Amino acid sequence: MSALGKITESCTPPDYARADYRAERYRMQRKTWELLPNRGRLTACCNALNTGPGDKGYATIRKVTEFTGEYCTFQGVMRCGSLWTCPICAPIVAKRRAKEIAHAIDQAHQKGQKVLFVTFTFRHQRNETLQDNLKAMSTARAKFWAGNPATRLKTRFGIVGRITATEVTHGEENGWHPHIHELIFVDQYADETELSNVFFDRWSAIATKCGLGTPIRERGVTVRHVCDSVEAISKYAVFGSELASTELTSAHTKQGRKGGRTPWELLRDATNGDKRSAWLWKEFAEAFYGRATVYWSKGLKDLYSIEELSDEDHLNGEDQELEQHQEVIKLYKFDLYLLRKYKARNGALQIAELLGERGVRAFLNQLLELDRAEREAYRKRLAAQFRNVQTRELIPTSALPRHALRMPALGRHSKTRSNQYVN
Ligand SMILES: [Zn+2]
Numbered sequence: 001m002s003a004l005g006k007i008t009e010s011c012t013p014p015d016y017a018r019a020d021y022r023a024e025r026y027r028m029q030r031k032t033w034e035l036l037p038n039r040g041r042l043t044a045c046c047n048a049l050n051t052g053p054g055d056k057g058y059a060t061i062r063k064v065t066e067f068t069g070e071y072c073t074f075q076g077v078m079r080c081g082s083l084w085t086c087p088i089c090a091p092i093v094a095k096r097r098a099k100e101i102a103h104a105i106d107q108a109h110q111k112g113q114k115v116l117f118v119t120f121t122f123r124h125q126r127n128e129t130l131q132d133n134l135k136a137m138s139t140a141r142a143k144f145w146a147g148n149p150a151t152r153l154k155t156r157f158g159i160v161g162r163i164t165a166t167e168v169t170h171g172e173e174n175g176w177h178p179h180i181h182e183l184i185f186v187d188q189y190a191d192e193t194e195l196s197n198v199f200f201d202r203w204s205a206i207a208t209k210c211g212l213g214t215p216i217r218e219r220g221v222t223v224r225h226v227c228d229s230v231e232a233i234s235k236y237a238v239f240g241s242e243l244a245s246t247e248l249t250s251a252h253t254k255q256g257r258k259g260g261r262t263p264w265e266l267l268r269d270a271t272n273g274d275k276r277s278a279w280l281w282k283e284f285a286e287a288f289y290g291r292a293t294v295y296w297s298k299g300l301k302d303l304y305s306i307e308e309l310s311d312e313d314h315l316n317g318e319d320q321e322l323e324q325h326q327e328v329i330k331l332y333k334f335d336l337y338l339l340r341k342y343k344a345r346n347g348a349l350q351i352a353e354l355l356g357e358r359g360v361r362a363f364l365n366q367l368l369e370l371d372r373a374e375r376e377a378y379r380k381r382l383a384a385q386f387r388n389v390q391t392r393e394l395i396p397t398s399a400l401p402r403h404a405l406r407m408p409a410l411g412r413h414s415k416t417r418s419n420q421y422v423n
Contacts (some may be wrong), residue, residue, distance in 0.1 A: 045080035123213030159299030171260030
């Protein structure tokens, strides 16, 4: 066990940032299973074979070669697709969604259009619940873009479409801070100050009416021109995209601490044993359940000829792309069971990276031996317990009273009894 214990999700070789970070994400995922026990799909993520399109009856470990280096990953496993809560699925979809947005921005620039990055916030307090504020904020956002005044805004600034994302951070001083990021596509030059003033007046009135704290003029609505797509993507919050980079570094954490913690940071602190963070993260997971991560206004995807793909399509697409990479080893249902049982998913990937197929096979054999030994020990324990049960404790049938063995007879008594209930 000691030899195996070293090659689990908690073990990483020194100066190997990617494996270190991946190990952390697997640990965080295990924590989500514990915190959200009712979401069965979460626990199957990366632990079972993919039963969707392209199911072959086995999964694989593939070696991916990128310009940043080589790494191994699972292919053909089930993905839960819980983009708010799963630290394994979220970055996959976020990376692909970010690509769509980058494509839209490039297309807009080619057409001579401008892209604005707008953030809507409101004043909030420590004692307000996330669920209530989130609901009110969604209503306010819908009202902001509805009716004749919104049409006048669109005409005045030449707005052709919007991409919206909701974000949240948590600060110890002011509690939950939900806010909206919008990329607004306009077909004429728009003055940032003029636009932010007009937007602020409308947003402030609507937010207050919806029961949110009145926004502050300096921060209620902020507007910035997006000059190139890369900059936009790094600043624009596609939820989970920060996980897609290989370095969710300590610098990121420090930055988060100052301006409040992101849900991933809460989950990480929860995984490291902080109970308050666990409680807060659960509140976040429940409030955001079922919400879309990114919303495109009607017709915008058509305008830039971007295909309408669901989260599931993106996950399947990623899986198909992985199939083109070099296969290291095939994994069957029982292999995945072993990897899950011994918390060895990251361990298996690390061994695949360092030692290739033979290494993983030897590792799986060790896990199998361990599993067999455990089963044998369990069987022996059960047999010993059974021997201790004394036979006189088992009641022979002859000792039972006669009426207990007989079927109830359908005599006249039962007839009269049933008639009692007929009116
Ligand atoms: Zn998942």
